[in-house]
Amino acid sequence: MKSDAVKRLSRYILANKPYLLGAVLFAALSNILMVTGPFIVGKGVDAIVEKGQVDFKRILNVVIIILVLYLVSAFFQWSLQVITAVLSNRTVERLRKDAFDHILEMPLRFYDQKPHGDIMGRLTNDMENIGEGIYQSVTQFFTGIISIVGSLIFMFVLNPWITLIVIVMTPITFFIASFITRRSSKMFKEQSRVNGELNGYIEEIIGNQKVVKAFNYEERAQKKFEEINGRLYKCGRWAQFYSSLVNPSTRLVNNITYVLLGMTGGIASLAGRLSIGYISSFLTYSTYFSQPINNVTSVTTQIQSAIASAERVFAIMDEEVEKRADFKEIELEKTSGNVRFDDVSFSYVQEKPLIRDFNLSVKEGQRIAIVGPTGSGKTTLVNLLMRFYETDKGYIYIDGNSISKISKDSLRQSFGMVLQETWLFAGTIRENIAYGKPEATDEEVKNAAVSANAHSFIKRLPKGYETELTEGGSNLSQGQRQLLTIARVMLVIPPMLILDEATSSVDTRTELNIQKAFLKMMEGRTSFVIAHRLSTIKEADVILVMNNGRVVEQGSHEDLLQKNGFYKKLYLSQYENT
Template sequence: MTKNKGTLKRLAGYVGRYKLYFFLALVSAIVSNILMIIGPFIIGKGVDYIVDKNNVKFQPLLKIAAILLILYCVSAVFQWIFQVLSSIISNRTIEDLRKEVFDNLSNLHLRYYDRNPHGEILNKLTNDMEFISDGIYQAITQFLSGIVAIIGSLTFMCILSVKITLVVILMTPVCFFIASFITTRSNSLFKEQSKTIGELNGYIEEIMSNEKVVKAFGYEKRSEEKFREINGRLYKCGRWSQFYSSLVNPSTRLVNNITYILLGITGGIAALSGRLSIGNISSFLTYSNQFSQPINNITSVSTQLQGALASAGRVFALLDEKPEEQEREDMPVLSDIQGNIKFTNVAFSYSPDKPLIEDFNLEVKRGEKVAIVGPTGAGKTTIVNLLMRFYENSKGKMLVDGVDITSVTKDSLRKSFGMVLQETWLFSGSIRDNISYGKNDATDEEIIAAAKAANAHSFIKRLPNGYNTIISEGGENLSQGQRQLLTIARAMLELPPMLILDEATSSVDTRTEAKIQQGFFKMMKGRTSFVIAHRLSTIRDADLILVLNNGHIEEQGNHEELLKKKGFYYKLYNSQFDAE
């Protein structure tokens, strides 16, 4: 409960950014509800004019009807304004919240993405945000309007009869007690429901994005079983949370109906004693409904409000994730890069209890081509991740031209490297835009030259609209090899002073790979390059080959030197040809 209060207070802080809209919404709610509340009082006067059927006063009745028409029309206009302003507040609040969440996601350390399923993160940006938006809208429309209606109705009831009003006042706490009792018990179920929805979305995203693998390994039945298990848990917590929350509205309505009966009895007694007219009793009963209706409305949306608070808690938990340490504004940039790189006693582990890289030392001179080979899990990709500062080493130093990479901005460091990864990433847009992703001001000539160097120009020209062809998200309407060629062209367009090629040609055929290697040779000339490769035949011309095993340099030297040693590299190299 304390956590919910903290979440509610924090959410109110976002809503509070729109004080002017909130004030105008409050004014609109007051005007609309006051006009609606005045109506029953006037109707009561009209009832008194027709009690005596032999002496009906039509002239005053017509005047009352005209007044009521004007009152209700004006009330409807202000009610519409109130609804529009409430929608603006909720939508703008979510716009701010979603922007902050996305900004924080952009600054989070990569470890966060390693620990959390992407589908669950996506769920927080979409479904959870929608739940919060609906919750804010309902809170404003029901609570704000309800408070005005309750105060106004109570005031007019007191004007008609203080004694009878006491009956309503004494029964009201019973409604709130019942609502509080039930919602307290259902709150934990709503939190579990929100968490399970995120888990289900994460699993669906995982299966859908790897459907080919699922079918290839005949995993359909097992994936269905796991889906049913998660979906079953979601059904169970959803069913019980809805069950408990559904008790609120009928329970409070029962109390309100009992109150209505008591008012009818006490009002009848008052009328018989001459203290209230028939019209007054009619007005009183209407005010009783107007008093209880906001309470019923609030309890009826309690399910939605609890779901919104549970979603807000999940979103705020994401916002509270610590981003990467912010760099000082006066931190220098890495400039005039020659490409001399040095690792000194570098250590790193993804998990504290499982060391990966320990006392790693390496010195690379400008323009050298360094190949990194070794078995899976040896730490090949980790080395370049540390060099790019995607992860921070726990010990030692890494220097570029004698400058500690932690003393310069990450942006300037990363722009110093051109990177082609094994995993291709393309966005929905034209081929031209995808190639120029890192260089928006690139000319058509530069883009075409980069595509030709990557051996991508010929297949691009065969597409319906050439470089203007729109590709789908992830490049799903292209082959894996074509996607890889585009990422290589993207790196060739930038031509930074240092290059990192992580299995860059793993998705292309041998013939295309040979042509790309020629392009890489031109691109790497005079540039310090790191090449991670499983096909050892592609790195024979490397100036230095590092053979990694369990985070340590097992052997180093050029291709010929390592073969002569007949050590670990020799076995790796020959094992590939034996396998072929």
């Protein structure tokens, strides 16, 4: 998996070839100039010690050349840093876009099984790690290769026999670095996993602070946080410990190499095979040769962390998306609203069947109420109807067309949904109401708000419809948020409606007003209403009574009461204390 992640990440980097080639060019120019410098410096040293007198003119020329070389090299080095930063940012931008696009195509089952904080962590923290890893590896890798090759060439020119010492000692350095890195990579992978777990837990606790405080859960939340944080500390500590061994170990080998070069260089000088100036050049080149290795090992932490993060990101991108049809799908243009469930079975977990052999026929314009105890499968029917989940068996038809052959876009555009769980985004009230119809006029938005009984509280806000909402609409009450989601559907008015506990968060008087608006909106439209308060669905054409995934009774309100069955027990249980 590790090598696969590196290959896939490399493809993203190679997608920005102009910046990559620019990084190679600037790295080459900068380091060629840098490795040329010590050779010229050696000539300057020889100009001082040779013939017992100082050749000032020659030294001045050397100083000017060295100054120009290093200034131009510094400019190219700066250019390398800039272009590598652009390369890193563009690579991460593309990777984050692809990951986010992939996540948007994931089935709801994926979101049910994965902690949301962990998903968010992969798109934020892990992406930052990848960007830092790319920046460090590119700048160190290209400059390192050119520095190593250039230093070897100049050392061979100066003295090929002494150069063999460097060549012999280099594999030892790489062996030590590889040995330690293999052990640290496992710890970095575990660190990324636990970090995602911690993000998920933090997101869960912060997002539900009212519940935490209401149940005095602070101390237990703190203990669990400390347990996860402790595990993160331990694996992070060991990861850092192993990676911290790399740089000192390789530096030790390189320092030994440096001492050996100094000794052999001194012997060669005494034998008249190497000048004093070239000895200084040789020692500088040995530093240039070992420095890239030290630099790479010093950023091992970032690189290992980036690879571990890349594995996590690609793992989520490898999750199976919603299947696309391999045939031309039907586009619903004018929907009448005839719906039929034909022998439908479904389960969230294969071992625990929920809906079994379900059959239902709904005619155009009918209002269908679905009632039953919690977990009986009411909301699951809606999920299947909208193709949030696919049936395990059987078919669902709309106007005679199997929904498996209808495009999901046109299918979902045929329904308007108001759910018990409200969702509002950071933006104005107007933008939230017009979410499904951005081109709506101010008058249309206002009329939808009036119909949903939301206009009265909106106009009391400081900026009315231009009032900015925080994320999730947390600066409004739960009931006000519900009214805005109802107004959102009333603006679009699709051919079919789904109301899932749509008035559960509003007061009784507001509920009565909304019910009137709903009745008006449902005229001539097929509607599915899920409700716990049975008093709200008396006007339904058909009431489905569900229990354990099956329809145990169906009929009108009056017919069901006369049957003295399961529905009557549910209905009377809501008034037993009255």
